[in-house]
Amino acid sequence: MDTAVRFPTTPKAVKAHALKLSPRMNVEKAFQAIMRNCLDQIEANETGVVKYRDVESLHQMRVGLRRLRAALGMFDDALSLPLALRAELDWLVAQLGPARDWDVLAGSTLPAISGSVEALAPLVPVQLAAADKANALHAAAGEAVGSERYQDLIGHLERWLDERAWRAMQLPADRARLKMRIADFAKGILEKDQQRLLKRGRKLKQADPEARHRVRIAAKKTRYAAEFFASLYPRKTVRPYVGALASLQDELGLMNDASVAASLLGQLSEGDAALAEGAAFVRGYLAGRAAQGDGKVRKLWKRFVPLRAPG
Structure with a gap:
């Protein structure tokens, strides 16, 4: 009988998985595949951010958000995300960004400097203060991702994507662009x-x-x-x-x-x-x-x- 004590482990941060587009796809289908790929990366890192305050999970969630916003920018001539959803995306980016900046300072920049120069006592309080700031912002980021507001945002994005809600607001020229071959686009x-x-x-x-x-x-x-x-x-x-x-x-x-x-x-x-x-x-x-x-x-x-x- 296995009596070993097992401890829960921090989930691994999730990078974007390989994206496979077919040259036969039209622009609309390719857009859906790309957006789904970005949303998968964001959602896969939720537990790491909320439950474990994991530095790399936060980083990968931010990467997913940057990729998603880049995709929206690429396809902006053919379809547009509603302004209300854009504002909510901006809110989420603003919740995660400061935590990541302080993570880099406290977890990467300062340790690299302290390891490459002779012992410098005044550096110690700076490292401690930066770590405290990073931890506080991580807690705030975790609360944001665990909030009802975040869940509403993800739910609205999912529905907008799955229901192709952009079609209701499109002009004929926009619809024509979405029917183009993705290779040409x-x-x-x-x-x-x-x-x-x-x-x-x-x-x-x-x-x-x-x-x-x-x-x-x-x-x-x-x-x-x-x-x-x-x-x-x-x-x-x-x-x-x-x-x-x-x-x-x-x-x-x-x-x-x-x-x-x-x-x-x-x-x-x-x-x-x-x-x-x-x-x-x-x-x-x-x-x-x-x-x-x-x-x-x-x-x-x-x-x-x-x-x-x-x-």
């Missing part, structure tokens, strides 16, 4: 996204944080589109393109994390002399690291520029 989206990214990327040399952020957002949207439509194209074409985008996005993300961290540290130390020295040290350290990151970003950009979007 995807080609236009990917070309448009690439042109926007190339235009913004021209300003990367010695760019300020705001300009880098704009490039990062464009890279992220371009990557999501390429991943959504990846099954429509040969793997040998898609993989190098998505890989180059992912590397560029990741490095720009690290630089953005440093910029956000500097802002959060300013909030943390404002009016608290005990945190001022450690916060100032970290901000200076991050500024120096950001300068080093510029060179790496430019190399990754040069690797991406010659590539062409699938299709």
Whole structure:
């Protein structure tokens, strides 16, 4: 007889599962498949966020939300989410975003710095204060995801998607777009996204944080589109393109994390002399690291520029 004590384990955070589109699909069917894929990722991470306050589950839920909003933006010329639902999505993003920002500071940025420099006593209270802030925001995010408001939002999104409620508000031209082959539609989206990214990327040399952020957002949207439509194209074409985008996005993300961290540290130390020295040290350290990151970003950009979007 097995008498071992068993303890419940934290559920694993759920990433987006592979999306398979058929070239024979029309735009409407493909939109439903993409939205379903995003909603599945969001809903699969609910327990981790609500019950376990799991950092990675929160991150993956946010990724699912970003993918969903990117998909809505891609198809906005053919159909639109009602304004009330858009407002509720904005509310959910606002509940999760601050917790994730403080998670990165407390769980990644500060430990990396403390591990790479000699012991610095003033850093300890900063780490403790950041962890307290992250924990409080995690609790708030968990309450939001566990709320009736969240359940209403997900229920309305599900019904809107399953019942194709956008049809009631469409003009004939919109209906015609939804009947297009998805391969033709995807080609236009990917070309448009690439042109926007190339235009913004021209300003990367010695760019300020705001300009880098704009490039990062464009890279992220371009990557999501390429991943959504990846099954429509040969793997040998898609993989190098998505890989180059992912590397560029990741490095720009690290630089953005440093910029956000500097802002959060300013909030943390404002009016608290005990945190001022450690916060100032970290901000200076991050500024120096950001300068080093510029060179790496430019190399990754040069690797991406010659590539062409699938299709």
